[in-house]
Amino acid sequence: MSLELFQDAQRIVVKVGTSTLTHDTGKLHIRRIEGLVRVLSDLKNEGREIILVSSGAIGVGVGKMGLVRRPSDPAGRQALAAVGQCELMFMYDKLFSEYGHVVAQVLLTRFDVDNAERKHNVINTFSRLLDLGALPIVNENDTVAIDELVGNNFGDNDTLSAIVAKIVDADALVLLTDIDGLYTDDPHKNPQAQRIDVVHTIDDSVRKLAKGRGSSRGTGGMVTKIAAAQIAMDAGIPCAIVLGEKPHRLYHLFEGTQTGTVFLPSGVE
Secondary structure, three states: OOOHHHHOOOEEEEEEOHHHHEOOOOOEOHHHHHHHHHHHHHHHHOOOEEEEEEOOHHHHHHHHOOOOOOOOOHHHHHHHHHHHHHHHHHHHHHHHHHOOOOEEEEEEOHHHHHOHHHHHHHHHHHHHHHHOOOEEEEEEOOOOOOOOOOOOOOOOHHHHHHHHHHHOOOOEEEEEEOOOOEEOOOOOOOOOOOEEOEEOOOOHHHHHHOOOOOOOOOOOOHHHHHHHHHHHHHOOOOEEEEEOOOOOHHHHHHOOOOOOEEEOOOOOO
16 A cells, blocks of 8 residues: 555655755766656656755755866855756756656745745646646746755755645645765664665654764755654655665555655554
């Protein structure tokens, strides 16, 4: 029953992180992005609706400007987000158009989803874009809002993706990251760590497994992914954490094969 939720999912929110989209240099990981776009285009060709929540603007901006690290000041990161977002959307537009799909940029702040009128407008925009057959690409509007940059409110695009999944009434949420699920320990440090295939309840024992933060190019980590999964589960939306460097695993997930770690809403076995 649990994997059938993904097989039957028609409206899907996929979140991809900076560590998946870029090399250690901060430059775009072109082969990986091309693979992701190809898979998402194919899933869309099946008749599914895809919303992509994409991090990477600041990381790409760092590489574009030839810097060796992210600036420590919010204004510097806002500037790099402006530079990087252009590059990121150019790449998505180019690649998705090769498969016959039109993309649309949607930049959000916390105020857009907390304010009733603005939230209503956001929902209407998503609805019309999907009706038109467009593929919305969502990111935090880092050039005007520093909430994510300083670690408040959305906290990370993981949380943003869960909120988007909730407001568009998605059938599934997938978080693509640099690890293939939730483990009993850090698999990078402990080769005996075991992946947990299915999570029915997120309690303190599960939260303790989400140690540390993400890569130097991102702002999140497993902690924010667990928080996002909780938001999705509370809204009745199944969530999965899948290895981003192998986007073809999305095929496995939506064909009903166990992939990564799956988080199931209450009452689903």
